[in-house]
Amino acid sequence: MNIVELIRKETSAFQDKIAVIQNDDKLSYKELLVKINKAADELKRNGLGQGDRVGLLCEDSIDYIITCLAVLSVYAVIVPVPDSCSHAETDELIDRIDVNFFIFDRSEYSTESYSNDSKIVFADIVVTKELWIYKRRADNSLPGEYHNLNPAFIRFTSGTTGESKGVLLSHETIVQRTDAANNALDITSDDVVIWMLSMSFHFVVTILLFLRQGATIIICSGSFPDSLQQGLKNNRGTFIYASPFHYRMMIKSDMFPPATFSCYRLAVSTATHLSVSTAADFHRKFGLELSQAYGLIEVGLPFINNSKNPAKRESAGKILPDYRVRIANPNQEGIGEIYIKGKGMFDAYFSPWRSRNQVAPDGWFATGDLGRLDNDGFLFIAGRKKNIINFTGMKIFPYEVEYVINQYHEVQDSLVYANPHNIYGELPCARIVLKNGTTDDFDLNKLRKFCYQRLASYKVPKEFILVKELDRTASGKLKR
Structure with missing residues (x-):
């Protein structure tokens, strides 16, 4: 199983359709896949092989997508490095996962530790970025289970690299969780998606799902809110994926008139908790109800609130069909720790190594979040157990x-x-x-x-x- 090959098969009928747009640049599915093939060939010429861990530091862009899919297509493993990380945090992350290769935008990362021994890559392939590649001496004495899992991604669980574990996801896991998420999102080739989030944190379930379904992705990178206004003005979207911060700014700004989302079928809010006031103010201004999504890197996207009932705005929604939920040790108010079980669960923690069976031997994953279920089955988050x-x-x-x-x-x-x-x-x-x-x-x-x-x-x-x-x-x- 390879997620890139699956995208290739599932979009065979959409080759001339536009896959990705960023400012004035756009690629059809055919053009995108050609660039991915060329980039994959260049990676192999640089010695990159199956199971190699590849740190990627690049601003959200068409080039980020090309590079990710090129790495995945040769069965190497993407280790996303957020461009918001400091140099010290970047170095720590790279050392913690002990990546074999580091691909980076030199404008984002230019310290002597890697820059002096690196070389430019994808010069005639990428759209706007100048990406460089550095080959590290990594320890490949990994658990035998690592290669048997068919690994695709290793992503940190939090913003503090020293406290996080590195969640490993296989190609098979990614397919399962994108299938599960689409039971609620219902993405099709008719969708034009306005993208506002960080690909370092939200690539697996969303970007890969959009591509699998043949949708068009509008990348609104650059200065906010100008980049979003431009993306909305130049493209007739149907779906927007953003954070509560973005929605709050749209509510306050005159740059976004009330008719902005008149043709949109869904506006998803994720990344952090959506307040009732933001949801209410957004609906009041734009006439569209925000859909709160509750996701975890270990689980995927098990909850999405598609209710149009204002009384449910505080909720993360109902459990999706491919998942189960239980509340452990509830108090008198019904609040307890949230456990989730279902398709697309993570495969292992990388550092230190712990398989999924070691973490959740009965299949139930302890999220560390506290919450309650109301009589209609809607989940209400109360906070983190440790908080x-x-x-x-x-x-x-x-x-x-x-x-x-x-x-x-x-x-x-x-x-x-x-x-x-x-x-x-x-x-x-x-x-x-x-x-x-x-x-x-x-x-x-x-x-x-x-x-x-x-x-x-x-x-x-x-x-x-x-x-x-x-x-x-x-x-x-x-x-x-």
Whole structure:
């Protein structure tokens, strides 16, 4: 099984259809596959072979797609390196996975450690980038299971490379999880997808699914929101995939009139938690309900909220047909740890090596997230298990408090966290971002009263701090 060969077969009827557009550059499926073949041949001439791990540092682009698929087509393994990483983080990631080759955009990474012994690659193949390749001396004494798994991707689980494990996905796993996701997304060759997310974090389920189905992908890279406005203006889209940050900016900006998404069938929000206020404001302005997606690199995309019911906006949706969910050890409110089982589960952790059977011997994966299921089967996320706030023995779930704070008419976003206390254990506190950006006339006492009316008193933050923005990881999640 090879995902690139599958894309080739599944798009045989769409060879003249445009596959990817970025600014003024566009490639048909035929042109894209020709470039992938040429790039694969050049990789083999550089000594790249089956099972080799290839670090890729490149800005989101047509060239990113070409390079990824070329590597996968020769049964080598992609190790995405986010372009938001510092040089030190990049070096750590490369060393942790011990890649055999490093392909990088020299404008993104130019330290002497690799640049002096590297050479340009794909000079007559790529569209806009100048990519370089460096061959490392890697230790290939890997577990025998590694090659038997038919590996395709190794991706870190978080923005902090030292704390993450490197999740290994096989070609077979990718096919299963893209099939599973399409039960909800229903992507077809008629779709034109507006793409706003980082390919380093969201390539496997989405980009590969869009290509498998013969859709057209519009890459809106560059300065936001100008790049998005240009992409929307020049292309008649049907589907947009973005983060809550992007949707919030569209709500606030006059660059995006109310009719912007009048012809769109779906707007998916992912990467981080979608607040009810953002969902409500987006629907109010554009007349389109946002669909929240809940994904994990170990599992895929098991939940998508396609409900049009405003009362379900806080939910991650219902479990997709190819998955099962259970809530372990629920409390009186039904909140417990979320376990998921189904198709497309990850194959192993790479560093240190642990197979899926070692991590989830019964097939159930412990997500580390806390949540509850309502009577209709909709999942509501309460937060991370490790982020529970313990106030005098009473448990406080940050998402629950943030949900209330974010409903206040002047609040755009919030982060609830714990401060240690020698008597109470931990105190709930909150950082607040206001919608209008100014703090001069904001009345914190009114916000506190709003919270006390909707939360048990011990759950109301003991301190509110007004900030201009909240820190996020490279994938867009709040840093907690």
